[in-house]
Amino acid sequence: MHRAYDALFIRKNPFLTFRVLISGFLRCLFVFVPFVAFQAYGYYNLCAGHDPDKLRPWCRAKIPLLYNFIQSHYWGVGFLRYFQLKQLPNFLLASPILSIALCSVVHYVKLQPQVFFSLGFQADAKPASFLKTQTSTVSREVQALRRRKRSEQEVAPTVLSTDNVSIEKVDRFSIILVPFVLHLGFMVATAFFVMHVQVATRFLSSSPPIYWFASYVLASHKGWGYLIWGYCAAYILIGSLLFSNFYPFT
Structure with a gap:
């Protein structure tokens, strides 16, 4: 469209x-x-x-x-049919992936509310100029670094400034991401309100925004980053043991 x-x-x-x-x-x-x-x-x-x-x-x-x-x-799949007290452990089991997915959608909406709620049809002109300006800044710094390497035999390690260029801002400003975020929001709502919620991890793991947001958190918030690392490690190790023994850890 x-x-x-x-x-x-x-x-x-x-x-x-x-x-x-x-x-x-x-x-x-x-x-x-x-x-x-x-x-x-x-x-x-x-x-x-x-x-x-x-x-x-x-x-x-x-x-x-x-x-x-x-x-x-x-x-027994249906709207709100899984909302039973006995299913509370399954909701707790799915809470980490649901939280990450929901936070990724909310984070994008906060960055670009106009783009999100207009389905990308009312994109602001600011992101394009921002991308152009910041991309040219990076290009100039890279070219300067290459010239310096050619002119000097030994060059001290040079780190490009990350204050002016935020990968999180640059990537998420693009309206190309809107379909992915909308699709993830629909999947989260379906997993929480309709499906057997314990399969939410398997269901949502195919959505790219989850990994984009997790990478952003790992790079910018060490505390939450360690928590995500711990969850992933536990899911791989403990989840493999539980699933192979027919426990609902998916």
Whole structure:
């Protein structure tokens, strides 16, 4: 959508807009066709042509979804259905990864609220100028360092200034990150309110913003950084033992 918006309103190129929309439609088609085909296959084999009195409840639904019925009926998956007192240990088990994921989303929202809440369509012009200025500053310092190395045989170690250039600010100013952050927010909400929460670590570990935020914390806050290191080490060591013995540590 951002590419279509850029092509139509910024570049004012209808032909490019059409190409972007067609390309996006085909990509969505490749994503949804297998899902629809699986549902149709299940309905054809389990519902079509069978005795109406023996049909499973999902066959009579307005939108028959096989896997949704399995999750809801056999596994108890559903909105707030896991909010039970006996599931409190599982919520505590998932609290570290949920906290890191939620903090990464909140941190980005604090940095770029306008970009986040407008879904990237109202990006401020400040980030672009900031990136340009800071990138040119780094480039000049690198070039000066290279010239100094060529002119002197022995050069004292030179450290580029990190006061003017914040990797965290530079990276997160880009609107390219908005889809990743929105997607992570949706995944966090789904894991907490709908899913079996103990699989949140496995579910959320595929999202890049978690690692970006964890890296930022490790580099800028030693206390919290050590805590993240300790959690990761415990997850690898203790988690491997618990999971291999069929405990819900995923």
